[in-house]
Amino acid sequence: MEPLIHPNAVISPGAKIGADVRIGPFCTIGDEVEIGDRCVIGPNCTITGPTRIGPDNTFAGHCSIGSDPQDKKYKGERVELVIGAGNCFREFCTVNRGTGEGGGITRIGDRNWFLAYVHVAHDCIVGDDCVFSNNATLAGHVEIGNHVILSGFAGVHQFCRIGDHAFIGMGAFVNGDVPPFVIVAQESYSRPRGINAEGLKRRGFDAERIALIKRAYRSLFVSGATLSDAREIIATLQTETGNSDLKLLLDFLDSAQRPLLR
Structure with a gap:
């Protein structure tokens, strides 16, 4: 027409x-x-x-x-x-x-x-x-992956990257890279607050996939390990399982141009 x-x-x-x-x-x-x-x-x-x-x-x-x-x-x-x-x-x-x-x-x-x-x-x-x-x-x-949600009034600093399936909470100000699957919530500066488990379930991720992503998250943000040590832990887990989600996370970490938001 x-x-x-x-x-x-x-x-x-x-x-x-x-x-x-x-x-x-x-x-x-x-x-x-x-x-x-x-x-x-x-x-x-x-x-x-x-x-x-x-x-x-x-x-x-x-x-x-x-x-x-x-x-x-x-x-x-x-x-x-x-x-x-x-x-x-x-x-x-x-x-x-x-x-x-x-x-x-x-x-x-x-x-x-x-x-x-x-x-x-x-x-x-x-x-x-x-x-x-x-x-x-x-x-x-700024680079935004796939299936990312930015809540109202969220702001992302120049040159930052946000990985696939991440969730940025209302009013959060992002001044570093956000890995795939991670939730970021507002504080004086925004910090990771867990993985976007509910969003992953809605997109068909099963319990086993989500559990592996949680293990990787704990290595990066909870264990107290240095970034390089946490990366090695995730790499070992990825080699053992062949999990593509962990490969996505590792690729994101390896291509960083700004500090990781931790």
Whole structure:
């Protein structure tokens, strides 16, 4: 079907609009914007290019998508935003393009929920099936894995990574890497508070898998072992069991660029 565009929307001749797209009143779609099939753009949204958006995404009113990075080092170089399929962006979400010094691309995967007032800064990478609650904020260069939940008002410092299946509690401020499966709760500074066991159960993890993840967590955060000693304990356990979850955790630890949040 042809796209359904409100007559009060402003669409650049350089934009590419897919089939069965709906664009509401007072939207502005800029040059080098590609919008995939069946996307819904609510009223008063602004989408700036270069931005590529896959199919079946929904943007509620007043979203600002693909705007210039909020970085003083940005000098107008050509940088991009790439969004996958099936994401939902609620009211007043803001997502910035990348920077030349940061790789040039902000990238968002598939089937994520971004609730009202969420901000995703330049050069961030977001995986699949994540939930960002109201006012959750990513600074620049943050990497978010798959099935991650950020509760309301959570904030993540630049260059931090959050591993798969992690859960960040309401109002928590993350200033270090968060391994896969871990819950982080607010204190004066946020600290790990166990594994995201309930979330893992909902995703089909059985009791044996969860028990192994708990053993790895205790080695990292409860035993008092140094980080290198805890890593060796987990590596030994992974070798003995062949468990892929422990391999995911080890890969995360071995690729760290910031201190682990401990």
